[in-house]
Amino acid sequence: MPAKRTDVSHRTLRELADHGRWLAVSTVTQSKAGHIGGPLSAMDLLVTLFFDELRIRPEEPDWPERDRFILSKGHSAIGLYAVMALRGYFPVEEVATFDKGDSRLQGHPDMTRLPGLDASTGSLGQGLSVGLGMALGARLAGRDPRTWVLLGDGEVQEGMVWEAVHTAARYRLGNLIAVVDCNGLQQYGWPAGTDDRGDRRDPWAGIALGPVFDAFGWRVHEFDGHDYDAIGAAFAFARDGAAGQRPTVLLARTTKGRGLSFAEGRHVWHTGNATPDQLARARTELGIDDSIDDSIREGIDDGGAA
Amino acid sequence: MKAMREVWGRTLTEVGQTDPRVVLLDGDLANSTKADIFAEGLPDRFLQLGIAEQNLVGTAAGLSTMGYVPWLSSFTVFFTHRALDPIRMLVAQTGANVKIAAAYSGLLTGLTGKTHQDVQDLAIMRAMPGMVVLAPGDAAECAAMVRWATDHDGPVYLRLARDPAPELGMVPADDYTDGAVHVVRPGRRVVLVSTGVQTVRVLEAADLLAASGVDAGVVHVPCLKPLDDRRLLDAVGAASLVVTVEEHTVLGGLGGLVAEVLGEHGTGARVHRVGLRDVWGESAPNDFLLDRYGLSGPRVAEAVRAALA
Numbered sequence: 001m002p003a004k005r006t007d008v009s010h011r012t013l014r015e016l017a018d019h020g021r022w023l024a025v026s027t028v029t030q031s032k033a034g035h036i037g038g039p040l041s042a043m044d045l046l047v048t049l050f051f052d053e054l055r056i057r058p059e060e061p062d063w064p065e066r067d068r069f070i071l072s073k074g075h076s077a078i079g080l081y082a083v084m085a086l087r088g089y090f091p092v093e094e095v096a097t098f099d100k101g102d103s104r105l106q107g108h109p110d111m112t113r114l115p116g117l118d119a120s121t122g123s124l125g126q127g128l129s130v131g132l133g134m135a136l137g138a139r140l141a142g143r144d145p146r147t148w149v150l151l152g153d154g155e156v157q158e159g160m161v162w163e164a165v166h167t168a169a170r171y172r173l174g175n176l177i178a179v180v181d182c183n184g185l186q187q188y189g190w191p192a193g194t195d196d197r198g199d200r201r202d203p204w205a206g207i208a209l210g211p212v213f214d215a216f217g218w219r220v221h222e223f224d225g226h227d228y229d230a231i232g233a234a235f236a237f238a239r240d241g242a243a244g245q246r247p248t249v250l251l252a253r254t255t256k257g258r259g260l261s262f263a264e265g266r267h268v269w270h271t272g273n274a275t276p277d278q279l280a281r282a283r284t285e286l287g288i289d290d291s292i293d294d295s296i297r298e299g300i301d302d303g304g305a306a
Numbered sequence: 307m308k309a310m311r312e313v314w315g316r317t318l319t320e321v322g323q324t325d326p327r328v329v330l331l332d333g334d335l336a337n338s339t340k341a342d343i344f345a346e347g348l349p350d351r352f353l354q355l356g357i358a359e360q361n362l363v364g365t366a367a368g369l370s371t372m373g374y375v376p377w378l379s380s381f382t383v384f385f386t387h388r389a390l391d392p393i394r395m396l397v398a399q400t401g402a403n404v405k406i407a408a409a410y411s412g413l414l415t416g417l418t419g420k421t422h423q424d425v426q427d428l429a430i431m432r433a434m435p436g437m438v439v440l441a442p443g444d445a446a447e448c449a450a451m452v453r454w455a456t457d458h459d460g461p462v463y464l465r466l467a468r469d470p471a472p473e474l475g476m477v478p479a480d481d482y483t484d485g486a487v488h489v490v491r492p493g494r495r496v497v498l499v500s501t502g503v504q505t506v507r508v509l510e511a512a513d514l515l516a517a518s519g520v521d522a523g524v525v526h527v528p529c530l531k532p533l534d535d536r537r538l539l540d541a542v543g544a545a546s547l548v549v550t551v552e553e554h555t556v557l558g559g560l561g562g563l564v565a566e567v568l569g570e571h572g573t574g575a576r577v578h579r580v581g582l583r584d585v586w587g588e589s590a591p592n593d594f595l596l597d598r599y600g601l602s603g604p605r606v607a608e609a610v611r612a613a614l615a
Contacts, residue, residue, distance in 0.1 A: 114399065135368075137369045138371070159360075
């Protein structure tokens with residue numbers, strides 16, 4: 001079983017995630033349009049994937065043997081861009097071009113513009129099928145890369161997802177790993193009731209997704225998507241199944257808008273623009289100061305990144 | 307008479323035997339589309355994706371990034387209507403190296419009725435930036451296009467007919483040139499422009515017109531996109547009446563294409579469009595459908611005479 005690529009400390013991952021959250025919220029606020037809640041709920045997962053789990057070479061984004069990663073919930077693009085920038089795919093300063101003319105950082109991920117993106121996404125429910133094709137291709141050719149697909153729990157309402165869930169199990173693709181960011185809210189959602197997550201009803205109120213995936217033949221692991229011990233254990237669970245015959249789904253329980261007290265658990269922060277006051281609060285709550293770049297860099301070096 | 311679908315399945319199997327990148331993904335219609343020929347010949351590279359066309363397209367997009375050349379097998383309607391979003395997002399917008407073999411196109415779909423008759427596909431696919439849109443006129447041209455499309459790097463939409471049709475006999479079986487436009491029969495006053503297997507019926511119409519003293523040329527347009535305007539303009543020449551004929555709605559397909567090009571270049575030629583005039587089809591034998599919707603040789607000839615009157 002291939003080892004994970006690094007062993008970055010949890011303190012460093014936490015700082016990276018805070019920095020990523022800050023990049024996301026400050027960029028969206030500056031461009032006056034974009035998504036906040038989803039990028040923040042997925043941030044701890046993204047950071048751990050890109051800094052601690054995926055076999056990738058930011059300096060050689062087309063490396064054929066890299067693990068593939070697809071952000072199926074493409075509207076969380078700013079979260080992915082923030083993490084890719086921190087990981088070294090492009091300068092952090094480029095994040096500010098998000099959504100501007102001629103930018104490589106489109107509102108939804110565009111693989112034709114930005115090296116390092118393995119798929120274009122934006123219409124929900126499509127990423128798992130693309131990942132299925134990649135996993136199938138790797139398996140047909142007898143190659144090692146694993147394919148990771150990050151979905152939203154609202155997105156999993158799309159029928160196409162279940163077409164892929166069915167087919168991946170039939171082709172016994174252990175090298176396909178779905179991570180579902182279960183932040184419990186969608187853009188507008190169903191009115192509040194007895195199954196609330198935040199201020200709206202859960203996208204899957206009354207339905208346990210784990211047993212549904214299990215019934216389709218998938219390996220299932222549920223965990224806290226903001227706890228680095230739990231995330232590490234979940235990724236280890238996926239790693240253990242990668243050479244096997246069953247695809248893996250990791251159901252990450254998360255909080256929409258995680259990290260910003262004024263946004264957590266509130267569906268209106270699916271998108272949104274922070275006021276100057278809120279932005280100042282965000283900076284404080286995320287512990288952002290001018291030395292953060294250096295501190296993160298040192299932390300990664302300490303963690304033994306190669 | 308050769309069945310285009312048989313030739314498609316056989317040619318793709320031959321291509322697959324020499325090109326290991328070729329895989330065939332089926333949406334549970336292989337015995338109709340004749341993808342079953344490939345399934346028997348190259349079972350390791352035949353992938354059954356079940357009755358799930360959106361996933362079929364998405365899986366193909368993923369496979370293409372791993373170096374494979376996926377060909378897709380399903381009915382036209384299930385591609386251009388049911389799976390249109392993944393085709394748009396994952397294939398056209400990314401320029402994925404995916405080949406869509408759209409079987410059972412047009413009206414003649416074997417007594418299935420309007421549910422399975424796709425008469426909008428050309429309009430839809432023409433509107434996709436980056437998509438190559440091909441409609442072979444006969445089995446030989448189809449075979450040549452399968453070879454060409456496999457070698458072409460990028461998305462290709464190949465419109466296939468279900469039923470056996472006569473050979474046009476104008477294209478060498480091993481040759482297709484990107485953006486070809488063929489003058490099948492020269493004519494000065496009237497030129498009929500057609501695509502796909504409809505060209506055979508247009509030739510019949512031209513014979514009928516010739517017999518009654520109307521000199522009508524026939525132009526076959528097997529590639530609706532990309533199309534070099536100049537090739538089309540040269541092919542229709544100085545004709546004052548251009549009649550487009552297609553097994554498709556007159557909105558946005560070949561008729562739309564020809565009207566756009568001639569209008570934009572200000573040729574002054576009148577364009578009359580023959581095809582489905584904003585109506586759905588129905589279940590009926592082929593002869594009935596061709597007559598009812600004005601696509602048989604005699605009905606096309608009639609339309610030309612009416613336009614000249």
